[in-house]
Amino acid sequence: MEAQYWWIIGGVLFVLLNTAAGLIWLERRMLALWQDRYGPNRAGPFGILIVLADTLKLFFKEDWIPPFADKVVFVFAPAVVVASVLMAFAVVPFGPGIVVADMNIGVLFFLAMSSLGVYSIVLGGWASNNKYALLGAMRGASQMISYEVFMGLALMGPVILSGTFNLSGIVEAQRGMWYIFPQLLGFVIFFIAGIAETHRLPFDIPEAESELVAGFHSEYSGMKFGMFFIGEYLGITLISSMIVTLYFGGWLGPAFLPGVIWFVLKTFVFIMVFILLRASMPRPRYDQLMEYGWKVLFPLSLLNLLGTAAVKLFIDK
Amino acid sequence: MGTAFYIAAAVAVLSTIMVITRYNIMHALLYFNVSMLSVAVVFYLYGAPFMAALELIVYAGAIMVLIIFFVMMLNLGSQTAGEERSWMTPGVWIGPSVLCLVLLAELVYLMVQPADTGAEIKVVDPKEVGKSLFGPYMLAVELAGMLLMAGIVGAYHLGRQKKKIVHRFLENSPS
Amino acid sequence: MFSLLRSMWLVFLHMFHKRETYQYPEEKAPLPARWRGRIALTRDPDGGERCVGCYLCAAACPVDCISLQAAEAPDGRRYPGFFRINFSRCIFCGFCEEACPTYAIQLLPDFEMAEYDRQNLVYEKEDLLINSQGKYPGYNYYRVAGMAIAGKDKGEARHEEPPVNVRSLLP
Numbered sequence: 001m002e003a004q005y006w007w008i009i010g011g012v013l014f015v016l017l018n019t020a021a022g023l024i025w026l027e028r029r030m031l032a033l034w035q036d037r038y039g040p041n042r043a044g045p046f047g048i049l050i051v052l053a054d055t056l057k058l059f060f061k062e063d064w065i066p067p068f069a070d071k072v073v074f075v076f077a078p079a080v081v082v083a084s085v086l087m088a089f090a091v092v093p094f095g096p097g098i099v100v101a102d103m104n105i106g107v108l109f110f111l112a113m114s115s116l117g118v119y120s121i122v123l124g125g126w127a128s129n130n131k132y133a134l135l136g137a138m139r140g141a142s143q144m145i146s147y148e149v150f151m152g153l154a155l156m157g158p159v160i161l162s163g164t165f166n167l168s169g170i171v172e173a174q175r176g177m178w179y180i181f182p183q184l185l186g187f188v189i190f191f192i193a194g195i196a197e198t199h200r201l202p203f204d205i206p207e208a209e210s211e212l213v214a215g216f217h218s219e220y221s222g223m224k225f226g227m228f229f230i231g232e233y234l235g236i237t238l239i240s241s242m243i244v245t246l247y248f249g250g251w252l253g254p255a256f257l258p259g260v261i262w263f264v265l266k267t268f269v270f271i272m273v274f275i276l277l278r279a280s281m282p283r284p285r286y287d288q289l290m291e292y293g294w295k296v297l298f299p300l301s302l303l304n305l306l307g308t309a310a311v312k313l314f315i316d317k
Numbered sequence: 318m319g320t321a322f323y324i325a326a327a328v329a330v331l332s333t334i335m336v337i338t339r340y341n342i343m344h345a346l347l348y349f350n351v352s353m354l355s356v357a358v359v360f361y362l363y364g365a366p367f368m369a370a371l372e373l374i375v376y377a378g379a380i381m382v383l384i385i386f387f388v389m390m391l392n393l394g395s396q397t398a399g400e401e402r403s404w405m406t407p408g409v410w411i412g413p414s415v416l417c418l419v420l421l422a423e424l425v426y427l428m429v430q431p432a433d434t435g436a437e438i439k440v441v442d443p444k445e446v447g448k449s450l451f452g453p454y455m456l457a458v459e460l461a462g463m464l465l466m467a468g469i470v471g472a473y474h475l476g477r478q479k480k481k482i483v484h485r486f487l488e489n490s491p492s
Numbered sequence: 493m494f495s496l497l498r499s500m501w502l503v504f505l506h507m508f509h510k511r512e513t514y515q516y517p518e519e520k521a522p523l524p525a526r527w528r529g530r531i532a533l534t535r536d537p538d539g540g541e542r543c544v545g546c547y548l549c550a551a552a553c554p555v556d557c558i559s560l561q562a563a564e565a566p567d568g569r570r571y572p573g574f575f576r577i578n579f580s581r582c583i584f585c586g587f588c589e590e591a592c593p594t595y596a597i598q599l600l601p602d603f604e605m606a607e608y609d610r611q612n613l614v615y616e617k618e619d620l621l622i623n624s625q626g627k628y629p630g631y632n633y634y635r636v637a638g639m640a641i642a643g644k645d646k647g648e649a650r651h652e653e654p655p656v657n658v659r660s661l662l663p
Binding site for chain 2: 109113122123125141
């Protein structure tokens with residue numbers, strides 16, 4: 001039992017970090033494919049060794065801490081993003097029994113960790129002591145706090161339907177029907193909020209390289225920037241796997257493949273959707289984003305919650 | 318269980334001490350966060366996982382972020398920390414500390430008294446929290462809801478502004 | 493909402509489009525004939541240097557990357573004593589080509605001049621001078637200008653009448 005447990009932790013960490021690194025390559029290749037280009041194709045077969053080259057480059061770049069920065073917080077901030085996302089992965093069930101911590105409050109733990117992720121942006125932006133970084137941090141903080149609300153409300157749909165906060169329980173409860181069908185609205189809201197939470201491209205307002213240089217991580221270089229970078233890809237993987245767990249039946253699937261494979265395949269599809277979004281969407285203005293969140297998604301998610309609860313009560317009676 | 322509790326409690330106490338002794342307000346807030354995280358761990362260990370998660374989501378994840386958000390915009394530099402240092406004379410902090418020590422002594426006295434309740438941990442799951450919130454504490458929940466509603470309406474009223482035209486080219490464009 | 497989904501779908505369809513990339517070192521991109529690339533000094537049909545060292549190119553250059561020194565050969569032809577272009581400053585605007593009265597300085601369709609050492613980007617006259625007439629074959633400045641050089645006196649240029657003797661009264 002003990003040994004198996006450590007194997008799971010090690011395996012999850014290994015797979016996740018490699019996935020995040022591989023996603024850097026994958027995203028560049030896929031973006032190139034969708035924009036009629038090739039992307040990195042020189043180093044190794046299909047350019048996959050570009051990952052190695054990127055990593056080496058990040059390691060050997062000068063790890064500069066600006067003299068005007070708040071040093072402790074500056075160093076601390078990039079670690080938060082990776083740590084919080086990896087912590088959140090602890091509750092994701094990758095397959096039957098393959099989960100690091102099968103908590104009875106898995107959904108809440110995921111929400112808590114994603115809300116702690118805000119700190120990396122806020123602290124990174126503040127500690128850089130730079131106008132653009134501060135602007136990025138402000139945008140990031142308000143965007144992520146707002147979208148967390150809808151994310152939490154949308155998450156309550158599957159929780160109501162399955163009657164448990166445990167993610168494995170939620171997956172098991174989807175044996176009859178995936179929750180995408182009764183919870184289509186919730187899925188859409190969760191997906192949009194997930195993009196905003198990971199500040200991926202349509203909603204990458206905290207970074208907004210065309211207005212804010214690089215937003216909250218303007219002053220970061222070397223592996224500290226690499227942490228933000230990896231954290232973003234880990235975030236994509238996290239949101240994709242949560243979507244799969246909550247709405248697409250997790251590891252459930254036809255029996256000719258083991259559950260883990262199904263989980264990975266489904267997650268991969270959503271990672272692809274994330275990349276496709278980056279390839280096709282323009283960035284909304286900051287106030288448009290907030291207005292869209294509070295005036296459209298918020299009422300919709302409340303309605304979704306109300307409707308789900310009412311239907312559930314009606315059926316149970 | 319015991320070791321984890323003592324570690325978490327020690328972290329909570331230490332970080333709280335750090336909160337009140339920091340001159341830089343941002344560092345103080347960060348230590349406050351650590352203190353809240355360790356309190357969440359204590360909650361989790363003693364059978365209130367729901368409370369622990371809410372502590373993380375609401376306090377650490379939302380309220381503290383908002384406070385940091387405001388502090389961030391105040392642009393407090395090193396000279397503010399210096400001012401803070403000059404205000405913190407022994408005469409200021411000795412009074413509260415003595416009172417706190419008295420409280421601590423009382424707490425220790427109560428703790429060393431023979432315990433009259435069983436030490437076993439009863440896990441409070443979300444269902445029970447929900448039942449008690451919408452059962453015996455219905456009135457409090459409703460009152461809190463009213464208060465929040467008033468806050469939202471007030472915020473909307475304060476945030477409402479006349480339509481500003483930024484540029485003459487935008488005069489006829491919607492919004 | 494629908495338009496967003498539609499644009500996502502359209503971008504997705506680009507998966508099956510042909511890629512636009514030229515795989516550069518193996519596959520060269522076709523350059524137009526008027527491409528403004530490396531600067532060269534061209535020659536006359538008879539092999540002499542076209543440049544007469546008038547300094548107009550150096551004056552026209554917005555980044556001051558051209559420096560030269562005029563000199564005069566014993567046969568009366570003017571030529572640049574040295575002609576130096578610092579390609580690490582050059583912006584390939586083509587103003588020098590436009591300013592040149594003798595079509596000597598020309599921009600070629602060639603851009604592959606990367607170097608590891610910045611000093612190697614300073615081209616001297618022997619690097620710049622090419623054994624070609626460039627874009628204006630057959631043009632020979634001294635054959636159309638009134639300037640006297642060895643083997644061609646005043647009035648012997650093309651479309652030129654013999655000089656009028658101003659001291660004579662005869663028509």
